[in-house]
Amino acid sequence: xxxxYALLGLLAYEPASGYALTKSFEHHVGRYAWQAxxxxxxxELNKLAADGLIEVAEEGARGRIxxxxxxxxxxxxxxxxxxxxAARKVRDEDVLRLFxxxxxxxxxxxxLLKAIIEDCAGEIDELRDTIAMLDEDCAEAGERLPFxxxxxxxxxxxxxxxxxxxLWALARLESH
Amino acid sequence: xxxxYALLGLLAYEPASGYALTKSFEHHVGRYAWQAxxxxxxxELNKLAADGLIEVAEEGARGRIxxxxxxxxxxxxxxxxxxxxAARKVRDEDVLRLFxxxxxxxxxxxxLLKAIIEDCAGEIDELRDTIAMLDEDCAEAGERLPFxxxxxxxxxxxxxxxxxxxLWALARLESH
DNA sequence: TAGAGCATGTAATAAGTTACATGATTAC
DNA sequence: GTAATCATGTAACTTATTACATGCTCTA
Numbered sequence: 001x002x003x004x005y006a007l008l009g010l011l012a013y014e015p016a017s018g019y020a021l022t023k024s025f026e027h028h029v030g031r032y033a034w035q036a037x038x039x040x041x042x043x044e045l046n047k048l049a050a051d052g053l054i055e056v057a058e059e060g061a062r063g064r065i066x067x068x069x070x071x072x073x074x075x076x077x078x079x080x081x082x083x084x085x086a087a088r089k090v091r092d093e094d095v096l097r098l099f100x101x102x103x104x105x106x107x108x109x110x111x112l113l114k115a116i117i118e119d120c121a122g123e124i125d126e127l128r129d130t131i132a133m134l135d136e137d138c139a140e141a142g143e144r145l146p147f148x149x150x151x152x153x154x155x156x157x158x159x160x161x162x163x164x165x166x167l168w169a170l171a172r173l174e175s176h
Numbered sequence: 177x178x179x180x181y182a183l184l185g186l187l188a189y190e191p192a193s194g195y196a197l198t199k200s201f202e203h204h205v206g207r208y209a210w211q212a213x214x215x216x217x218x219x220e221l222n223k224l225a226a227d228g229l230i231e232v233a234e235e236g237a238r239g240r241i242x243x244x245x246x247x248x249x250x251x252x253x254x255x256x257x258x259x260x261x262a263a264r265k266v267r268d269e270d271v272l273r274l275f276x277x278x279x280x281x282x283x284x285x286x287x288l289l290k291a292i293i294e295d296c297a298g299e300i301d302e303l304r305d306t307i308a309m310l311d312e313d314c315a316e317a318g319e320r321l322p323f324x325x326x327x328x329x330x331x332x333x334x335x336x337x338x339x340x341x342x343l344w345a346l347a348r349l350e351s352h
Numbered sequence: 353t354a355g356a357g358c359a360t361g362t363a364a365t366a367a368g369t370t371a372c373a374t375g376a377t378t379a380c
Numbered sequence: 381g382t383a384a385t386c387a388t389g390t391a392a393c394t395t396a397t398t399a400c401a402t403g404c405t406c407t408a
Contacts, residue, residue: 002269003395009276019359033272035265040396042360062359062404081273081280081288089211091267093178096209097257098330100185102323104257112257147278154274154341161337165330179367195387216368218388238376238387 003044006034008053008069008077013147015057015068018042028151032158048073098166106173113170120163127156179220182210184229184245184253189323191233191244194218204327208334224249274342282349289346296339303332 006029010021022038030036045067048054053073058066069077098116101109134149182205186197198214206212221243224230229249234242245253274292277285310325 001395002267002272005276006272009272009279012276012279017359018361022359029272029275030266031264032266032268033275034267034269035396037397038360039362039398043362046361060359061406064359064404077276078280078284081276082284084270084273084291088207088270089268090206090208090270091178091210091265092208093210093265094260095330096178096182096185096205097260099205099209099323099327100181100188100253100257102326103185103188104254108254108258115260147275150278150345151275153344154271157337157341158334161333165333168329169326177367193387194389198387211368213369214388215370215390219390220367236387237378240376240387 002034003036003040004048005077005080006036007041007044007048008073009081010147011054011067011069012074012077015066017060017064017066018045019064021045028148028155032151032155098162101169109173110170113166113173116166117163117170120159120166123159124156124163127152127159131156178210179212179216180224181253181256182212183217183220183224184249185257186323187230187243187245188250188253191242193236193240193242194221195240197221204324204331208327208331274338277345285349286346289342289349292342293339293346296335296342299335300332300339303328303335307332 006025007021010016010024010029016024018038018041022036022041024030025034025036025041045054049056049067052070053076054067055070056065057068060066097112101112104112131149131152134146134152182201183197186192186200186205192200194214194217198212198217200206201210201212201217221230225232225243229246229252230243231246232241233244236242273288277288280288307325307328310322310328
């Protein structure tokens with residue numbers, strides 16, 4: 001059901017085609033929040049349109065269909081956003097790997113932690129660049145804090161935290 | 177496929193019954209790393225046993241079946257752990273809500289951010305208590321850093337980061 | 353004019369959820 | 381003895397993945 005609202009949320013931010021939405025999922029959305037491929041996205045868009053929560057805003061070249069959210073769609077999104085469920089439900093393969101390290105022999109854990117720390121460093125560098133670019137654009141154009149900027153900041157802080165956690169875990173491992 | 181390795185990882189840490197594993201998922205594992213209910217766990221355990229990656233270690237009261245990982249199971253787990261895929265795949269409904277805030281009218285965003293900050297504060301308090309208890313037990317018993325301690329530390333840092341991010345987002349929202 | 357990438361879809365299979373079902377043991 | 385919770389399962393349905401399929405348009 002979440003995919004429905006992920007799509008609704010992206011379309012509430014701005015109208016887009018299935019193809020453009022797929023790209024959003026490949027980049028920030030699928031990386032931190034909700035993963036989805038085009039084979040699920042297209043059918044779900046059709047269902048959303050059938051339910052009147054989105055509508056075709058424009059039909060462009062190469063069969064491109066740009067959708068926009070409707071008023072009922074906005075209402076449904078708002079309802080979902082403002083009533084979070086009690087139970088948190090997460091599926092994150094990376095974090096799963098972190099958690100299962102207790103099960104590995106210590107040398108493997110150490111190797112894995114070091115790889116994670118290095119990987120995080122790469123992500124952090126990349127995100128810092130992204131943010132610098134976004135802030136430049138924003139200084140000219142912007143009022144409202146854009147979707148990508150929120151995501152990038154979240155990503156940066158998340159990777160910093162993960163790296164620090166890995167450093168902590170490594171230190172605890174070494175001290176035993 | 178990840179559930180398979182989640183189970184293998186937990187059983188590599190220590191033998192357990194399907195019921196006990198289900199509880200692990202309800203608590204730390206499902207909260208941060210990988211969600212799963214008993215209706216998926218039991219069939220997957222049977223499949224793992226059929227594949228020889230785990231074995232029945234003990235049959236106890238009320239039909240309880242305690243499983244233990246086998247050597248092939250350990251090898252399969254290690255292989256999976258040490259070769260993370262390039263693409264990160266995440267499904268986290270909470271984070272999705274954070275991301276979609278750009279799509280809400282500013283007053284709603286503000287309300288939601290404040291609710292998130294409060295919620296994080298609650299989680300942080302709870303996790304601090306958990307960690308204090310774990311560290312007490314560990315001081316007596318312990319050498320290797322236990323599974324739950326890793327998870328609790330990760331959880332604590334994650335919630336602190338999320339709270340700080342929400343505070344940052346709120347400040348940016350107010351300044352416009 | 354050829355190749356890259358835009359753009360959307362379907363079908364078969366796998367994974368996950370919800371609802372239903374049953375029985376054993378423990379603590380009160 | 382009875383309520384809670386331990387303990388495992390199945391069936392119907394929904395959601396997601398993988399593999400396959402097709403055609404358009406822009407750029408070099």
